[in-house]
Amino acid sequence: MFVSPLFIDLEANLIYHENNKKKAGANMKFKWDKSYFGIGLTAFIVIACSILFYLLINRFDVIWDGINFVLRILMPMIAGMVIAYLLNPLLNFFEKTCFKKVQPQLKYSKIRRVLSVTSTFLLALLLLTGFFWLLIPQLVESISGLVDQIPRYLNQAKEFTDQLLKDNPSLGELFQIDIAGFFSSLQQVLNGIGDYLPAMQDILNGATQGAMSVVNSLMNIFVGFVVAIYLLYSKERFAGQSKKVLFALFPRNFTLKTIDILSQTDRMFSGYIFGKVVEAFCVAVLCFIGCTILDIPYAIIITVIMFVFNLIPFFGPFIGAIPCTLLILLVDPLKALWFVILICVLQQFDGNVIGPMILGNHTGLTSFWIIFSIFLFGGLFGFVGMIIGVPTFAVIYSLIRALVEKRLRQKGMPVSTRDYMKMRHVVPEDSLVIVEETTKEMRKPRIFTKKQKVPADEQLGEKETGKDTKQ
Known part of the structure; x- marks a missing residue:
């Protein structure tokens, strides 16, 4: 049977194109697009976090009970x-x-x-x-x-x-x-406490x-x-x-920063809490000695109360002195007055001698931030929050300060707060002009650039020298 060459070429072309389509289909079938995977994973994480947030808001009481249950188990x-x-x-x-x-x-x-x-x-x-x-x-x-x-x-x-x-x-x-x-x-x-004997069952249960x-x-x-x-x-x-475990689960730089933060937190907490306990103990001993010399009643109870409340900075001694004064006032108003004077003297001695000698400026916080941290953490966590609030806030404050100073150095700007207190204006060349008052009669400006920090008169002198040279 005769077969035309044209028909043979046409059939060969059809077979060739069919093979190319199969190869293309096979390639398309196993092609992996990482961008689509990232988009899908991001969408899944967002949806999962949204569901968890919704459950957290609507079932907060159940979640909180579960947390308390786990904490009770882990309490030892x-x-x-x-x-x-x-x-x-x-x-x-x-x-x-x-x-x-x-x-x-x-x-x-x-x-x-x-x-x-x-x-x-x-x-x-x-x-x-x-x-x-x-x-x-x-x-x-x-x-x-x-x-x-x-x-x-x-x-x-x-x-x-x-x-x-x-x-x-x-x-x-x-x-x-x-x-x-x-x-x-x-x-x-x-006198009628005996009338409540029928309720003894509830009292015994309690x-x-x-x-x-x-x-x-x-x-x-x-x-x-x-x-x-x-x-x-x-x-x-x-x-x-x-x-x-940290190095295995997280990136190296993140782990190093985490370890550094934990070390800083440990130094802050251990130094502050140990020093505060020693300080409160010293004040309590002096309080007991003073109460014994002045013949103030209930010296042991008063000493214990003052020791506990001296662990709270700033307000603690005065908060503890209120019930002690009322207790003494029931016995002898004059001795209550002597106790108030004793507490004032002890607090002055503590603030000027004992505290600086034991603690120093360990936290690096001003009085305003100490008061702020006591109110904040005391409102959140009660008495324990008042004790640990100052070192906790000191750690947070130091981390924020380090971040701010790092960003300022990247921008070539000064990190001292004193420089910003006397800032006059920012010049267009990304420099910061600051007025520093050395005396009342003279103000000496300083210019901080991204590359260097030199007095303004030296920069201006260099510019004038350059102009004279060109002329």
Whole structure:
């Protein structure tokens, strides 16, 4: 059979084009476009974050309950971390001072670490035991005496008020005070406590829950001490493992910055909290000595209150002095006045001698920012926020300051706040002209450029010299 060459060429062309289409289809099938993958991943992350944010807003109570549940489970571990962090300076003291000569050729000696950890916890337990052994009997005696004296204090207050209204009858007419009725009602309440015996079941239930809470807290503290022993003994290993995980999961520069920030936070917190505890203890000891010399009643209770509130900067001592003054005022108004004078003297001595000697300017914050941090963190986290607010805000403040100064250096501008306080204007060449008042009669401007920072008169002199040379 005869086949035309034209037909053969046409069939060959068709086969060729079919093969090209198959190859093109195969290439298109396995082609991977990374840009589309990035767009899709970004869209997925945005949608997922939006859903999580919606659930966080609408189910916040459920999420918060879940967080509290997890925190209750981890409370012994958290307590152990806090105890280990607070005892770490004492451990370093024993290692670098008392047991420095134990295996000095080794940087990390197990024997030295065991001796230091043992000494640290023995000293801590000894101090706590001695503190409570001295405090609890005196505290119980003071509270018992205060409760026994309440009726007498009420009678004294009634007699004082009656005498005040008798000498000033216009006060009673102005405020319409029925003193007799008020104290009679109060006395009936105190005498009628026995009428509330049917409600003893509820009281016992509340007492049982309180006792269980105390036992649970003591168990958390006990387990926390055990956890703290492990953490302090192997603190370098735990720190190394944490850094290892950070370097594995995050970029190198980010990890280095994170470690630097954590080191700065550790220095700020450890120095501030340890110094604040020592400062509050010194003030409390001086307060106890002063109360004993002045024969002020309830010296132990007052000392404990002043120690706790002295941990709060600025307002703490004055907040703690208010209930103490009212307590003394019930016994002897004159001694209450002496106590107020004692607190004022102690605060002056603390602010000018004890505080600068122990803490110095450790935080680098001005008085305004200290007050701001106390109000902010106290409102957010209560009493604990007032204590940790200052070092926390100091870390945030230092990070923001470092970022601002870095950006200013990149722009070739000065970083000193003093220069911006006297800024006059910015010249078009990206330079900053600043007026510095050396005296009242003379103002010497300085020009800061991106490349250099020299006095303005030198720059102007160089420009004039250049003009003369050209001429």
